[in-house]
Amino acid sequence: MGMNPQTLQMAGLRLAPVQCVAWGHPVTTGLPTIDYFLSSELMEPENGQEHYSEKLIRLPNIGVSYPKPYIPPVIKTRSYFQLLDDAVIYLCCQAPFKYLPQYDFIFAEIARRVPQAKFVFFAWYFTSATPEACFCCYRFEQGGLLCIYQYCRATGLSND
Secondary structure, X not given: OOOOHHHHHHHOOOOOOOOEEOOXXXXXXXXXXXXXXXXXXXXXXXXXXXXXXXXXXXXXXXXXXOOOOOOOOOOOOHHHHOOOOOOEEEEEOOOHHHOOHHHHHHHHHHHHHOOOEEEEEOOOOOOOOOOOOOOOHHHHHHOOOOOOOOOOOHHHHOOO
């Protein structure tokens, strides 16, 4: 819940007498219309209920197991992505729409304190520079810092 605006809007309606969510995102929805959050007793801390607006249901003996992925050798260098060797890279792996605007100032403050800072945001959902992808540039400019947006498609990360 939360990745799709229509799903979030529907979840805000009481479409069923009892509404539950589970691990799409392992955090509370914060919606008063969702009654229960289904989780694993193995994955929740003792005070887990404090982290949910829903009633937390701890199911026994369930969890998540992922096979260890193959990590290919590094083939592309910083220069491939137009990043200087002496740059301090802050890799921001979330989709840009997930960053909360009230915290945009943090990026500008880091840039002010670390002059060689470069922030790398993945623009998975964009095919060109968009306001969403440049979401924190106005904070940089407000602080008298230069914001240069270089677009790198996610497909540029593959080895082909």
